Amino acid sequence: MTFDKLKPQIEDILQNESKDVATRLTEVCVVLETNIPYFDWVGFYFRNGNKEELKLKAFAGEPTDHEIIPFGRGICGQVAVSNKNFVVPDVKAQNNYIACSIHVKAEIVIPLFVNGENIGQIDIDSHTEDPFSHEDELFLEWINENVSKIL
Template sequence: MPFQKLRPQIEDILQNKEKSVDDKLSEVCELLQTGIPYYDWVGFYFRNGDKEELKLRSYAGEPTEHEIIPFGKGICGQVAVSNKKFVVPDVKAQNNYIACSIHVKAEIVIPLFVNGENIGQIDIDSHTEDPFSHEDEIFLEWVNKKVAEIL
């Protein structure tokens, strides 16, 4: 697994004092999307002010029309409400799934907490069926902890 190799690179990106938070988030998305073969789309969604919705802030992969997601809708919207990670091995088996691309077969969403509050999430789409392991969950939780330190 490339996770161990990616950890120091992510830390370097996030510790770069010359770049904005948005630039750092975009770089992390690009690194994950290019560094892990089955991460076909990587994005960070954050709560949109006081609204009960998520707003896409940074991503790597194909453009998506889903820049705003209401709480409770789709996998991301469900994670915003539940505060729990959601691993979907087969998106066709989910009745509350928002299709971003006909190629997406699996998705993983990990909430991002700052001071115990769920302020956003990392969302990964894969064109590979059932690719995500427990190691992906641990790694992405670590990524979110590192990202929380710069927010």
């Protein structure tokens, strides 16, 4: 399924105010993990209060032990500090990678901004090596822009 076909479904989920934000974010994760073959784990991490750490708020895929990630640690922690997209074609080539599963071969993390402040991120793990394109980045940036409107 193409990204353009998923956009209306994601918009409908995010605009459904009868559900709380965490439920809507989980539904977005499920749509992405179910419809994009190389998105094997999808999650939203957010800054944990005033702490220098991220906390997992919603996800789809295998459960993870990494519900709290310190700033600077792993790909997610690095994005929390850099405020920049991070595409990792091969996680084995990263010194500061936190292994979530032996099956993960690639990862993409896109920061989520509200009023110019990095408050979280969307994190995608893939069991396919080097699957992510510039179109994936643009699509995930679009998702985060829409998520920021409901926070």
